[in-house]
Amino acid sequence: MDIRLIVEEVAARYGARDVFAAVSVELCAGETMVVSGQNGSGKSTFLRLLAGLQRADAGQITYLVGQEAFDPRDAGHLIGWVAPDLMLYRDLTARENLRFFAAVRRITLDDHAIDDLLARVGLAGRSDDRLAAYSSGMTQRMRYAYALIHQPPVLLLDEPTVTLDERGAEVVDTVIKAQRRHGIVVIATNDPRELRYGDLVLEFGST
C-alpha cells in the first residue's frame, strides 16, 4: 500500500511540563523508525499521538494513503497498536475478543482464520481460554493478535518485547520483518537490541 506518515512540528505537554516539542519526521511504506529515550522522555506519548489516542498540543500528524489524508483519529483502520497499556477483555476468551474486534472493524474472520492468527503469535490451543487466565507474556502475544487482525499498513509498537520470553521475542521479530515489507513500523523502546530494526532512530531527551 502506498502510505506515508507525516509528523510536522508536533509537541506534547503534561500541565506545564513540555514532554517533547517540534518533532518532525516522515516515513514511507517499507521504513521502520525506532523511538528511544529514557523513561519519561515521551516515547509512549508519541506513539499514542500517532495512534490518535491523544491529541498533540501543537503540530500535525497525517497519514497519506495515495491522495487521501487521514487524521490519526480517523485512521484506526490503518493502525495496529501494541503497548503495555493496551488491555483487551479479560472476561472474554481470545477467540471472543478477536471475533468482537473483527466485527467492529467489519472484517469477516472465521474460526480457522482466528486459529491461524493465534498460532502466528504463539497462542495455538489457547483460543478458548479467557484472557483473565493468561500470563503477562501471553497477554502481550494477544495484543499482537489484536493489532494484526486487520492487516494494518502501520504498526506502532511500544516496548514490543516486554514480558515476552525468547520465543515470544522471535514472534515479534517475525512480525516486524513481515510488516517492513509492505508497511510502516514505529517502535518505542529502551532495549538496545531493538535499535537494529530502525532505518531511522528518533532519540528523545530526558526531562
Added chain:
Amino acid sequence: MAGHSSTEHDPGLTLTTQQPVAQQRIVDLLQAAWAVFVKDLRIELRTRYAINAMVLFAACTAMMVSIGTTFIGLRRTEEALLIQASLLWIALLFAAISGLSRGFVHEEETRTLAALRLAAPAIAVYLGKFLLNLALLALLGVITSLLFIVLVRVQVGSPLAFLGILAAGGLSLATSTTILAAIITRASFKNALFAVLAFPLLVPPLIIAIQGTAATLAEGGGVLALPALQFLIAYSVAMFVASLLLFRFVWEA
C-alpha cells in the same frame, strides 16, 4: 488492505451509486453497534455486576415500601396512586443509577477503552452501550413492576398504558444515562458526578413518568396517560439525537 471493506473511498463512484454506499455504511455501523452490545451483554452475563446491583436495589426498595405501606394502610385514592407511582419510579431511578453507568465505566476501569477506540466507530460504541442500557432497563422495569404488584399490592387499572409509560420512561432513562455515563467515564468521583449530572436531566421525564404511571393505575386512566407518553417519547428522541451528535466529542476528548 485485506478485509477492509466496503467503506473505503472509491473515487470512481457516481451519483447513482452513492445511495447504496451510504446505506452500506449505515448497515456496517449498525452491525458494529450490535457487536458492541453482544460483547457487553456477554460480559455482563458472566460478571453480573450491573444486573445484581440493580435487581438487589429494586428488591430491597420494594420490600421496604411494602412494609411501610402496610403500616400506613394506603387506600386507593388519587393521592395513594400518585405515591405508589412515585415510589415505583424512585426504585427504578436509583436501581438504574446503580448499574447503568457500568457500560463505559467498566471499559475505563479495565483499561479497554483504547482498544475499543482504535477499532470501533464512535457511534457504534454509543449505540451498543445504549442498547445494553435499554435491555437492562427493560429487565429492571419488568422485575420492579412485578415486585411492586406483588409486594406493594399495586393494582394496574390500564395495563397496556402502564406498559407504554414504563417503556417510554425507561427509554428516557436509557438515553440520558448512556450519554452521562460516557461523559463521566474519565472523571474522578464518577458515581457522585453521575448522580449530580443525572439530577437535572432526569427530573423532567421522571415527573411526567410518575404522573403518567399514576394515571394508568386508575381504572380507565389510559387516555389520561397519553400526553405523558407523548412527552416521554419526544424527550427520548431529542436526547437520543443530541447524544448521537455529541458523542464523538465526548468519546475523543
